[in-house]
Amino acid sequence: MDIQPNNPNEVGLTGLLGFPSAYHAMHEADVVVLLGTDFPYQKFMPVKNKIVQIDESAERLGRRAKLELGLAGDVRETIKALLPLLEEKTDVHFLNEQLAFYEKVKENQLEYVKDSGKENAIQPEYVAHTLDRLAEKDAIFTVDTGMCCVWGARFITGTGKRKMLGSFNHGSMANAMPMAIGAALSHPEKQVIAMCGDGGLSMLLGDMATIFQYKLPVKLIVFNNRTLGMVKLEMEVGGMPDNETDMINPDFAMVAKAMGYPGRNVHLPEEVEGALKECLEHNGPYLLNIFTNPNALALPPKIEFEQVMGMTKSMAQLMLGGKMDEVFETVKSNYKHIKGLL
Ligand SMILES: Cc1ncc(C[n+]2csc(CCOP(=O)(O)OP(=O)(O)O)c2C)c(N)n1
Ligand SMILES: [Mg+2]
Numbered sequence: 001m002d003i004q005p006n007n008p009n010e011v012g013l014t015g016l017l018g019f020p021s022a023y024h025a026m027h028e029a030d031v032v033v034l035l036g037t038d039f040p041y042q043k044f045m046p047v048k049n050k051i052v053q054i055d056e057s058a059e060r061l062g063r064r065a066k067l068e069l070g071l072a073g074d075v076r077e078t079i080k081a082l083l084p085l086l087e088e089k090t091d092v093h094f095l096n097e098q099l100a101f102y103e104k105v106k107e108n109q110l111e112y113v114k115d116s117g118k119e120n121a122i123q124p125e126y127v128a129h130t131l132d133r134l135a136e137k138d139a140i141f142t143v144d145t146g147m148c149c150v151w152g153a154r155f156i157t158g159t160g161k162r163k164m165l166g167s168f169n170h171g172s173m174a175n176a177m178p179m180a181i182g183a184a185l186s187h188p189e190k191q192v193i194a195m196c197g198d199g200g201l202s203m204l205l206g207d208m209a210t211i212f213q214y215k216l217p218v219k220l221i222v223f224n225n226r227t228l229g230m231v232k233l234e235m236e237v238g239g240m241p242d243n244e245t246d247m248i249n250p251d252f253a254m255v256a257k258a259m260g261y262p263g264r265n266v267h268l269p270e271e272v273e274g275a276l277k278e279c280l281e282h283n284g285p286y287l288l289n290i291f292t293n294p295n296a297l298a299l300p301p302k303i304e305f306e307q308v309m310g311m312t313k314s315m316a317q318l319m320l321g322g323k324m325d326e327v328f329e330t331v332k333s334n335y336k337h338i339k340g341l342l
Helices: 020-028 075-085 093-114 124-134 147-155 176-186 198-203 207-213 229-237 252-259 269-281 305-320 324-333 335-341
Strands: 031-035 050-055 069-072 140-143 163-166 192-197 219-224 263-266 286-291
Touching: 020 093, 050 075, 093 124, 093 147, 124 147, 124 192, 124 219, 124 269, 140 147, 140 176, 147 163, 147 192, 147 219, 147 229, 163 176, 176 192, 176 198, 176 207, 192 198, 198 219, 207 252, 219 252, 219 269, 229 305, 252 263, 252 286, 263 269, 269 286
Parallel strands: 031 050, 050 069, 140 163, 140 192, 192 219, 219 286, 263 286
Antiparallel strands: none
16 A cells, blocks of 8 residues: 555556456566565466566565566665666556556446445445545554455555555454554554454454443444355355355444444445444444445456356356345346456
8 A cells, every 4th residue: 555645657456356457567567576575366477577576585586486587685775776777768658558457447446336235235345435535544444354355455545644454464354353453552543444344343242342441443344244255255266155154143233332332234325425424423433334235246357267167157056056046146246347357
């Protein structure tokens, strides 16, 4: 998030949560320079172009990609040493092409936001986008492992002053609320917003009491899709019918009230904006339990043929298993993604 704002050459994130524009730019470039990263999602790494990697840990060089050049050292110092050796190019054709594609991708993203969903199937993209508009420009966001990572990465705009915390190395569930507790303790002056999954929140429900005990003005926004959504998606993409991913949740708003602070259930898309405003403006902790669409999908920027096949197979298996309604809902709620594929 730190390099994103005001960078005129930005083309978005890459990887599983990323944008097609970043994927495309990385694959079409002659040379890719990796600074302090080797990208965990190997499948998204280009293989045909020249890759230069700079990292202070030599053992990371070439770990996930075939390198043309690997340099062990501090990124800043290494770049300073390399810059005088570079010949500046003035042809901006490639850059402009990538930026134009990124604009299109961003426009396409807004398609998701236009559809706010329906009763008990509020579109999470719409919720995240509305939250992005209403939150402070220096807010601290935390995102639960699961679909909230996707909504956060795609719809919360970096301003240079905002921070986003997640369990990005370990991918452990239930991180958003405890991270928000830590953030609120260390930054009492900041607005702290936890984007929680219903599965994640349930896992550490007891921590809701800690928020009250220490009077932390944390805003808990629950993307309550009544499922372990990310895992359900992984099963579907793997060609299996989902199994044991449904959640029977308590009334989280009532739980918040029992803990000593306000909670509100949001069932209708029309209520989202007002409820978010009320939550963010409240002086103290607040929980919003938003009933989101359990079939909302986040497709990676590049869709593997096998993944599409897997999805079809799982849909067929659901149909065979008699879950016709669910199949129809999944297809219907993802027609927008199909547009992205064409
Ligand atoms: C401790 C732990 N258990 C299991 C997982 C596997 N896992 C990753 S995301 C996820 C589902 C999360 O569900 P929820 O919090 O409701 O978020 P959603 O994806 O539905 O938005 C699971 C089970 C994990 N990453 N960490
Ligand atoms: Mg969930």
